[in-house]
Structure formats: C-alpha cells, structure tokens
Amino acid sequence: MQNPPDNDALLRARLQASLGAFQLDLNLQLPARGISVLFGASGAGKSLALRALAGLEPRVSGDVQFADEVWQRGRHWVPAHRRRIAWLCQRAQLFDHLDVSGNLRFAAGRHAASDSGEVDIGRYAEVCGISHLLSRRVGRLSGGEAQRVALCRALLSRPRYLLLDEPLSALDSAARLALCQLLRRLASDEALPMLLVTHSLDEVERVADQVIVLTAGRNQPRLSLAEAMAAPDIGLQAPGELAAVFDLEASAQQDEPDLLRLQIGQDAIHIPWRGPRPDRAVRLRIAARDVTLWPQLPPLSSAQNCLPLQVERIVDGTNPAMRLVIGRCRDGRRLFARITRAAERQLQLTAGQSVFAQFKAVALL
Numbered sequence: 238m239q240n241p242p243d244n245d246a247l248l249r250a251r252l253q254a255s256l257g258a259f260q261l262d263l264n265l266q267l268p269a270r271g272i273s274v275l276f277g278a279s280g281a282g283k284s285l286a287l288r289a290l291a292g293l294e295p296r297v298s299g300d301v302q303f304a305d306e307v308w309q310r311g312r313h314w315v316p317a318h319r320r321r322i323a324w325l326c327q328r329a330q331l332f333d334h335l336d337v338s339g340n341l342r343f344a345a346g347r348h349a350a351s352d353s354g355e356v357d358i359g360r361y362a363e364v365c366g367i368s369h370l371l372s373r374r375v376g377r378l379s380g381g382e383a384q385r386v387a388l389c390r391a392l393l394s395r396p397r398y399l400l401l402d403e404p405l406s407a408l409d410s411a412a413r414l415a416l417c418q419l420l421r422r423l424a425s426d427e428a429l430p431m432l433l434v435t436h437s438l439d440e441v442e443r444v445a446d447q448v449i450v451l452t453a454g455r456n457q458p459r460l461s462l463a464e465a466m467a468a469p470d471i472g473l474q475a476p477g478e479l480a481a482v483f484d485l486e487a488s489a490q491q492d493e494p495d496l497l498r499l500q501i502g503q504d505a506i507h508i509p510w511r512g513p514r515p516d517r518a519v520r521l522r523i524a525a526r527d528v529t530l531w532p533q534l535p536p537l538s539s540a541q542n543c544l545p546l547q548v549e550r551i552v553d554g555t556n557p558a559m560r561l562v563i564g565r566c567r568d569g570r571r572l573f574a575r576i577t578r579a580a581e582r583q584l585q586l587t588a589g590q591s592v593f594a595q596f597k598a599v600a601l602l
C-alpha cells in the first residue's frame with residue numbers, strides 16, 4: 238500500500254529485502270514526536286526493519302533519511318554509531334562485572350564531550366527511577382530494573398531517536414507497566430521520539446501515539462492510536478475483542494468526590510479517581526463487550542457512563558450469534574458495542590440510528 242507523503246516525518250525509509258521466501262517491502266514515515274509502534278505477528282519483519290533503520294542490516298536495501306541526513310542510499314551508508322540513535326532490546330545487555338553506576342559511567346564516558354557525564358547520570362538515573370540502584374551489582378537487578386538501567390544508559394548517549402525491539406516482552410506485568418509509563422514520560426518530557434516494535438496489543442494501547450501495522454513484510458500507512466483502534470479491519474485487534482481507546486482531558490469541573498470527569502466533546506464520562514486532577518490526558522479503553530445500547534436515555538443504574546451514539550454500521554462478529562455495532566460519539570470518535578442478533582432485531586438497529594451507549598467498565602491505561 239502506498240503511504241501518502243508526510244511532510245512532518247523525521248525518519249523516512251523505503252526498505253526492501255528478499256530473504257528466502259520472505260519479502261520485505263516497507264514504506265515508513267515516522268514523526269518527530271511521540272511513540273510510534275510497529276505492530277505485527279511473529280515473522281512479519283519487525284526486527285529486520287528496526288535493524289535496517291539502525292544501520293545494522295546489510296541484507297536490506299533502500300533509502301533511509303533522518304531529517305535532511307541521508308543514512309542509506311545506493312552505496313552510501315552511514316554506520317550505526319554515526320546515526321546517533323539508541324537501541325533497547327528484549328534483554329538489557331549490561332556489563333556484569335560492573336555495578337549500575339559503573340555501567341552508566343562507562344556509557345557517559347564514551348559519549349560526554351566534557352565532564353558533564355556525572356550530572357547527566359544523576360539526572361537520567363532520577364528520570365528512570367534507578368537512583369537507589371547505582372551501587373547494585375548488575376546480576377542482582379530484576380528484569381524491569383535492568384531494563385530501566387539499560388534505558389538510562391541509552392539516554393546518556395543523548396540519542397536523537399530511540400529504537401525499542403520488544404523491550405517489555407521479558408518483564409512481568411508490574412515491571413511492564415512501570416516501563417510503559419517511563420517511556421511515555423520520556424517521549425513527552427524529554428521530547429524523545431521512539432519506534433517500538435511489538436506483537437502485544439496491550440503495549441500498543443498503553444504507549445502508542447501512532448501505529449503502523451506490519452503484515453508479512455508490508456506495512457499499512459501510519460495511523461494515530463485512536464484511528465488504528467477504530468479501524469476494525471487493519472488486523473490490530475482480534476475481532477472478538479474489539480475495544481476503543483480514548484485519550485481524554487480531565488475537566489476542571491468535579492461532579493462528585495472520587496470521580497474524575499473526562500470530556501468527550503460536549504459529553505462527559507466519569508471514572509473513579511482519588512488524588513489531584515491529572516495534568517495530562519488520561520487514556521481509557523472501552524471494550525465492545527462492556528457496552529450496552531439503549532434506544533432512549535437509560536434509567537439511572539450502577540453503570541453510570543452513558544453517551545449518545547450514532548450507529549455507523551453493523552457487522553458480523555466472530556461468534557455467529559453476535560453482531561458488532563460500530564458507532565460514532567458526538568465528537569466523531571468511534572465506539573464499538575458487541576450485541577446479540579436478538580438484541581439487534583428487538584432494537585431494530587440500522588445505520589444512522591441514534592442510540593445511547595452505556596458502559597459498565599472502562600480500563601484506565
């Protein structure tokens with residue numbers, strides 16, 4: 238599929254390779270901000286693409302350009318260490334014979350032009366939440382701690398771009414969550430753009446700003462996370478498990494204690510919340526199976542969130558007895574509802590109809 242030209246892209250690549258029966262044919266345009274995710278099944282070519290962008294894959298030909306620097310074109314090839322990008326892979330590759338501080342000093346020493354290395358180590362160790370680990374032997378770090386140290390080491394090289402090859406896949410869920418939050422903070426507070434490779438939808442939902450779906454060596458055009466989640470046909474979500482993901486700003490208005498009001502255009506929903514109002518957008522996941530449709534405004538119930546919805550289309554679900562309703566909120570965002578065929582008949586649902594969508598659960602990402 239042809240990607241439209243993207244004038245805001247920082248990293249552009251057209252990559253081709255023929256490895257036995259596997260063909261790689263990519264057209265990537267990665268923006269200067271946020272976290273882009275390259276999503277695909279095992280064997281789709283994600284690692285190959287990442288290695289090619291890093292300058293580590295001589296089997297891949299094509300064009301790679303970063304801002305106005307050409308990294309690869311014909312015989313022209315900028316070696317990996319001159320691209321000033323950092324790389325994080327599944328398992329942190331740290332020096333076992335050094336403690337955390339030694340690993341960081343080594344990285345800072347390699348990259349610092351002056352004696353600013355110590356300052357950077359302190360600052361980035363704090364950003365990465367590893368200040369308390371500086372004297373710890375590398376062998377005594379948990380998987381999540383080791384990844385945060387590896388990330389800190391990567392930051393000390395002052396990269397212009399971060400490539401992440403499934404860095405969360407070997408971590409337990411708590412460590413994965415913590416690292417997801419750290420990546421999001423780095424992307425926004427340190428303005429560090431990244432490309433994350435994964436086959437986990439959960440990671441996509443938690444960290445992505447943009448999504449590129451890769452299937453058998455070919456990519457779809459880049460979409461925002463909301464667009465990608467709202468496109469049931471691009472292969473990002475399993476059809477039986479569809480969900481919408483919304484990034485929502487908290488409203489200054491507070492209707493109830495312990496509830497946070499989040500605006501969806503002129504409408505609002507509430508989520509349980511303790512503590513100060515968040516200063517950045519809150520990301521929510523609303524699964525199709527948690528959404529109930531009503532022909533009129535429903536009576537008050539324990540499921541408090543309810544939005545006006547216009548039915549856009551109704552398609553078959555994976556289960557032959559079920560249908561998937563694709564609707565639009567009043568601000569244009571897509572929401573899905575999984576209903577039975579019997580409910581579709583009883584509600585006489587058709588495209589264009591106005592209904593109310595009530596949901597009993599939202600997951601805070």
Ligand SMILES: Nc1ncnc2c1ncn2[C@@H]1O[C@H](COP(=O)(O)OP(=O)(O)OP(=O)(O)O)[C@@H](O)[C@H]1O
Nearest residue numbers: 256257258259278279280281282283284285286436
């Ligand atoms: N030397 C080779 N000969 C033939 N095929 C190869 C060779 N090297 C890699 N491949 C194929 O290239 C494809 C892409 O591999 P790659 O490691 O990039 O996939 P991936 O999407 O990162 O998978 P995973 O998620 O499992 O890591 C795979 O189908 C693999 O079998």
